[in-house]
Amino acid sequence: MSLRVLLVGFAVAATTSVGANESIAIRVSPSVSFAPANLTVRTIVDPDAANRAMEIVADSADFYRSSAVPLDGDHAPKTALFEFRSLPPGEYRVTAVVLGADGRRRGTASTQVKVVDAGTQD
Numbered sequence: 341m342s343l344r345v346l347l348v349g350f351a352v353a354a355t356t357s358v359g360a361n362e363s364i365a366i367r368v369s370p371s372v373s374f375a376p377a378n379l380t381v382r383t384i385v386d387p388d389a390a391n392r393a394m395e396i397v398a399d400s401a402d403f404y405r406s407s408a409v410p411l412d413g414d415h416a417p418k419t420a421l422f423e424f425r426s427l428p429p430g431e432y433r434v435t436a437v438v439l440g441a442d443g444r445r446r447g448t449a450s451t452q453v454k455v456v457d458a459g460t461q462d
Contacts, residue, residue, distance in 0.1 A: 364385050364386070364394075364447035366383050366384075366434065366449040366451055367382045367384075368380070368382075368434045368453050370453070371452075372453065372454045372456065373456070374455070374456050375427065375428050375455050375456065375458055376426040376427060377455040378425050379424045379434070379453060381422040381434060382419060383420045383421075383422070383436045385419075385420070387415070388446070389414045390440045390441060390446060391439075392411055392413070393410050393439040394408065395439065397434070398433075399432060400431055400432045400433075402428070402430055403427065403428055411438070429455050429456060429457040433452055434450060436448070
């Protein structure tokens with residue numbers, strides 16, 4: 341029963357969190373899953389001539405994975421999809437960062453997701 345309550349709690353928790361610059365948003369699904377998990381990350385970036393790259397990171401205490409893509413400024417698509425496959429159990433912070441031509445952060449968004457060990461019972 342407590343595992344169900346935990347799973348529902350994480351599912352209800354916000355899946356989108358935006359930094360001070362709201363030019364980027366992130367949505368990760370599922371917000372709670374069983375390992376090995378496949379996460380789909382959708383980013384929404386306001387087109388801007390200064391946007392040059394985007395990095396997506398899935399980071400936990402025991403695991404790290406990242407992906408980076410170039411952005412063509414104000415000609416870049418507003419929405420992008422990324423997939424992280426076969427993530428092991430853990431609590432992950434998934435972060436999207438938009439970088440400018442000078443390499444500085446122009447916007448950041450992040451959210452938490454939980455990957456539960458399929459053999460765990462509460």
